[in-house]
Amino acid sequence: MPKYVITEAAEIPPGASRCLTVAGREIVVFNVDGEFFGLADRCPHRGARLSAGMIVGRIESAGYGDYKLASRRTMVRCPWHGWEYDLRTGQSFCEPDRVRARGYEIESVPGQAIVEGPFKADTFPIEQEAEYLVVELPR
Numbered sequence: 001m002p003k004y005v006i007t008e009a010a011e012i013p014p015g016a017s018r019c020l021t022v023a024g025r026e027i028v029v030f031n032v033d034g035e036f037f038g039l040a041d042r043c044p045h046r047g048a049r050l051s052a053g054m055i056v057g058r059i060e061s062a063g064y065g066d067y068k069l070a071s072r073r074t075m076v077r078c079p080w081h082g083w084e085y086d087l088r089t090g091q092s093f094c095e096p097d098r099v100r101a102r103g104y105e106i107e108s109v110p111g112q113a114i115v116e117g118p119f120k121a122d123t124f125p126i127e128q129e130a131e132y133l134v135v136e137l138p139r
């Protein structure tokens with residue numbers, strides 16, 4: 001499977017997201033505390049752009065009357081009807097057995113490794129000192 005260099009990691013600071021077109025696919029990349037996650041930029045419910053959604057935290061509970069917000073925000077809430085998807089797995093919390101956003105593994109790679117290859121990066125120059133985000137796509 002080809003690996004595509006999609007952007008410099010510094011272009012997506014912690015807490016931000018960015019939609020990128022990679023080999024004809026629209027992928028939204030989220031930065032959660034320096035960890036990167038990729039999802040198809042299309043909600044599987046009715047097709048809204050997840051890149052317009054809000055990154056939110058999960059409510060955790062050990063039992064009745066005990067609720068707390070998770071320390072990390074690892075879900076995206078769709079802007080149209082509020083369905084929420086796990087950034088790691090794409091799992092829906094409305095219909096977890098049936099609905100899942102398409103996920104992409106995003107890898108952070110030093111520029112030096114990009115120069116050595118084999119990657120596809122034909123739209124921007126690569127600096128050896130920088131860090132880049134790479135996604136592997138099926139053919």
Ligand code: FES
Binds near residue numbers: 043047079080081
């Ligand atoms: S289109 Fe995303 S929740 Fe309906």
